[in-house]
Amino acid sequence: MLLIKFKITFIYEMLFFIDKMKRKVTLKQIARELDVSISTVSKSLRNSPEISEDTRQKVQAFAKLYNYKPNNIALSLKNKRTKTIGIIIPEIVHHFFATVISGIEQVANENGYNVIVCLSDESFDKEVINMEMLANGSIDGFIMSLSKETQLKKDFHHIVEVINQGMPVVMFDRITNDVFCDKVIIDDQMAAYEAVDYLISKGFKKIALVTTVDYVSVGKLRTEGYLKALRDHNMPIEEEMIVKIEDIENCSVKIERLLDEQKPDAIFAVNELFAVTSIKLAAKMGVNVPEDLSVIGFTDGIISQFSTPSITTVSQNGIKMGGRAAKMLIDRLEMEEEDEHYRTEVIETHLVERESTPTL
Amino acid sequence: MLLIKFKITFIYEMLFFIDKMKRKVTLKQIARELDVSISTVSKSLRNSPEISEDTRQKVQAFAKLYNYKPNNIALSLKNKRTKTIGIIIPEIVHHFFATVISGIEQVANENGYNVIVCLSDESFDKEVINMEMLANGSIDGFIMSLSKETQLKKDFHHIVEVINQGMPVVMFDRITNDVFCDKVIIDDQMAAYEAVDYLISKGFKKIALVTTVDYVSVGKLRTEGYLKALRDHNMPIEEEMIVKIEDIENCSVKIERLLDEQKPDAIFAVNELFAVTSIKLAAKMGVNVPEDLSVIGFTDGIISQFSTPSITTVSQNGIKMGGRAAKMLIDRLEMEEEDEHYRTEVIETHLVERESTPTL
DNA sequence: TTTCAACACGCAAACGTTTTCGGTGGGTTG
DNA sequence: CAACCCACCGAAAACGTTTGCGTGTTGAAA
Numbered sequence: 150m151l152l153i154k155f156k157i158t159f160i161y162e163m164l165f166f167i168d169k170m171k172r173k174v175t176l177k178q179i180a181r182e183l184d185v186s187i188s189t190v191s192k193s194l195r196n197s198p199e200i201s202e203d204t205r206q207k208v209q210a211f212a213k214l215y216n217y218k219p220n221n222i223a224l225s226l227k228n229k230r231t232k233t234i235g236i237i238i239p240e241i242v243h244h245f246f247a248t249v250i251s252g253i254e255q256v257a258n259e260n261g262y263n264v265i266v267c268l269s270d271e272s273f274d275k276e277v278i279n280m281e282m283l284a285n286g287s288i289d290g291f292i293m294s295l296s297k298e299t300q301l302k303k304d305f306h307h308i309v310e311v312i313n314q315g316m317p318v319v320m321f322d323r324i325t326n327d328v329f330c331d332k333v334i335i336d337d338q339m340a341a342y343e344a345v346d347y348l349i350s351k352g353f354k355k356i357a358l359v360t361t362v363d364y365v366s367v368g369k370l371r372t373e374g375y376l377k378a379l380r381d382h383n384m385p386i387e388e389e390m391i392v393k394i395e396d397i398e399n400c401s402v403k404i405e406r407l408l409d410e411q412k413p414d415a416i417f418a419v420n421e422l423f424a425v426t427s428i429k430l431a432a433k434m435g436v437n438v439p440e441d442l443s444v445i446g447f448t449d450g451i452i453s454q455f456s457t458p459s460i461t462t463v464s465q466n467g468i469k470m471g472g473r474a475a476k477m478l479i480d481r482l483e484m485e486e487e488d489e490h491y492r493t494e495v496i497e498t499h500l501v502e503r504e505s506t507p508t509l
Numbered sequence: 510m511l512l513i514k515f516k517i518t519f520i521y522e523m524l525f526f527i528d529k530m531k532r533k534v535t536l537k538q539i540a541r542e543l544d545v546s547i548s549t550v551s552k553s554l555r556n557s558p559e560i561s562e563d564t565r566q567k568v569q570a571f572a573k574l575y576n577y578k579p580n581n582i583a584l585s586l587k588n589k590r591t592k593t594i595g596i597i598i599p600e601i602v603h604h605f606f607a608t609v610i611s612g613i614e615q616v617a618n619e620n621g622y623n624v625i626v627c628l629s630d631e632s633f634d635k636e637v638i639n640m641e642m643l644a645n646g647s648i649d650g651f652i653m654s655l656s657k658e659t660q661l662k663k664d665f666h667h668i669v670e671v672i673n674q675g676m677p678v679v680m681f682d683r684i685t686n687d688v689f690c691d692k693v694i695i696d697d698q699m700a701a702y703e704a705v706d707y708l709i710s711k712g713f714k715k716i717a718l719v720t721t722v723d724y725v726s727v728g729k730l731r732t733e734g735y736l737k738a739l740r741d742h743n744m745p746i747e748e749e750m751i752v753k754i755e756d757i758e759n760c761s762v763k764i765e766r767l768l769d770e771q772k773p774d775a776i777f778a779v780n781e782l783f784a785v786t787s788i789k790l791a792a793k794m795g796v797n798v799p800e801d802l803s804v805i806g807f808t809d810g811i812i813s814q815f816s817t818p819s820i821t822t823v824s825q826n827g828i829k830m831g832g833r834a835a836k837m838l839i840d841r842l843e844m845e846e847e848d849e850h851y852r853t854e855v856i857e858t859h860l861v862e863r864e865s866t867p868t869l
Numbered sequence: 870t871t872t873c874a875a876c877a878c879g880c881a882a883a884c885g886t887t888t889t890c891g892g893t894g895g896g897t898t899g
Numbered sequence: 900c901a902a903c904c905c906a907c908c909g910a911a912a913a914c915g916t917t918t919g920c921g922t923g924t925t926g927a928a929a
Contacts, residue, residue: 583885
């Protein structure tokens with residue numbers, strides 16, 4: 150009889166030992182093992198003065214031995230907050246978005262938050278699905294940049310809904326003025342203006358624009374900056390000098406035609422890809438950059454730095470942008486009284502002069 | 510009295526209306542409103558045959574009206590699984606890692622999983638902290654690539670611990686053989702071998718190697734591939750033709766010295782950055798690629814595609830790598846009996862021929 | 870000896886689900 | 900009329916926490 154009792158205890162100990170090695174240990178298990186209540190264990194671990202020095206020590210030692218860590222999910226359920234931020238962006242294989250994530254992750258981490266990343270692939274439906282997935286308790290707030298399709302459809306009901314449910318949203322870069330929330334952007338129009346102004350000041354007369362279709366918010370703004378710069382300097386605006394590219398995959402044809410027919414002496418491109426493509430096409434046609442043609446791009450990414458010649462470009466600091474967005478979101482999450490007053494932060498840009506524009 | 514009663518009801522209705530617009534509605538609220546029990550509501554929504562057609566309809570209509578969605582956190586707690594995957598990588602502003610995440614996210618999404626991303630910044634401590642944060646119930650499994658510091662210290666206790674707790678881990682690219690788990694890699698040595706073999710077959714005699722320090726696992730393997738290729742073709746291995754770069758920020762000096770003193774006729778670089786830097790430095794010294802010098806890089810990223818000349822490189826398909834890793838993890842998560850047999854998948858690579866090597 | 874505070878701890882509710890089990894009422898059958 | 904079955908529904912436990920409150924014990928003061 151004693152033997153059986155011993156055996157059972159022994160087996161139980163063994164099981165618990167295995168349990169220690171595997172699976173996580175819970176308050177309940179510690180409580181059972183130490184023959185105290187769950188609340189005593191919990192309070193001991195949180196150094197509550199309610200518990201005697203003695204048992205507190207004992208519990209803490211045991212907890213340390215078994216490497217107890219409170220279960221995040223249970224905490225989330227109790228506290229009604231998950232300490233994680235949802236990020237929804239069009240794509241991640243894109244230097245700018247990667248830098249933004251990096252910036253978000255950094256300040257999120259500093260504040261004890263995690264980030265969960267969803268990609269919309271520029272699709273409206275995926276954006277909606279992802280938001281709905283995350284909105285059901287998985288996260289405390291969103292940081293997002295709109296997909297192209299969403300910008301085209303101008304349908305923001307999913308975002309408004311989430312906001313109405315009391316979940317804060319911060320939009321960055323590709324934003325819309327149709328929803329009220331915090332935003333962080335660059336002054337796309339101003340930045341484009343300055344770039345074109347720079348070209349004009351260098352004496353260029355035939356400045357072409359390679360841009361996106363208008364429904365892409367940032368593309369449109371940069372286009373407006375280009376137009377404004379020309380107007381302010383009383384320079385003619387010619388439709389033929391402007392190419393709007395819909396399908397980024399084969400932008401070559403249109404750019405080639407531009408170079409061939411218009412023979413611009415400078416090009417302002419609204420992104421890196423258009424800039425480098427222009428340079429490569431020009432080279433193929435015997436037009437040298439920067440001797441025969443100057444090029445300014447947008448976004449200071451890998452391409453601008455490493456292409457030959459390296460590309461003068463408008464830098465938009467993704468790290469800082471992401472950091473600010475995260476800061477805004479966390480601030481809003483951690484203030485007690487709700488603030489209906491939304492802010493829009495503007496990140497400063499500057500022109501990075503490189504080899505694709507004349508040095509003097 | 511009636512008035513008061515009315516007023517109270519009215520206020521209550523108002524509050525509930527506000528509640529509908531804001532915050533999420535729970536089973537309990539629906540139950541209270543419809544004057545049934547919580548379980549009836551739950552069963553109705555899951556179409557349990559236990560519930561009469563009548564009440565089921567009623568509940569479902571009400572739920573739809575108030576846009577009820579079950580709370581993910583509560584589900585996670587109950588089901589003991591979160592349906593999210595934790596990703597830990599050294600950095601995200603890096604084309605290859607971005608593509609891997611993209612691949613993971615895609616198949617994760619297809620299987621109803623989310624991904625939560627943590628960056629180690631090549632730091633051992635951050636890697637450990639991130640793993641511990643996520644291991645406490647936030648995720649179901651890890652997909653990770655080791656930080657440089659971790660590879661240097663050879664300290665993998667945090668990974669082993671997590672695995673012992675019963676949480677599956679899949680490692681990719683920068684792996685270690687000291688931990689037993691699923692892995693997905695490319696055959697770095699073989700791929701490097703083929704690249705160098707290609708150069709040899711083109712008749713190059715002075716083939717230099719620009720690589721990383723040895724503790725970076727993939728760098729070491731690629732170095733071995735280079736050495737093996739030379740040996741197999743009975744070509745001399747000269748220490749001076751091999752530069753091992755510690756600090757990626759200023760790799761220029763060492764490469765410049767190599768070009769200047771050794772005058773190689775071909776270079777095999779173990780990543781894009783070393784390749785493009787070599788080309789740029791060569792150009793500065795009046796050495797033209799590919800006429801005077803051939804260059805082959807590793808990883809088919811943005812730089813290789815858009816640099817001038819574009820760079821012949823070993824493509825390692827990050828999308829596929831991420832996809833496979835996610836598949837392996839999810840398979841392991843969703844099989845009932847535990848399988849102690851770990852697999853290592855090898856993703857095929859191939860040489861992408863571009864302008865930095867002779868075309869004929 | 871009585872009273873009362875301080876101390877140490879346990880109970881139970883709460884967060885939002887799912888699911889098992891048990892119960893009630895009405896109808897059918899022997 | 901009793902026994903039984905079935906359709907329908909609710910209570911409660913469980914997941915792992917935290918925390919307000921109740922309670923029992925002890926020691927000291929009155």
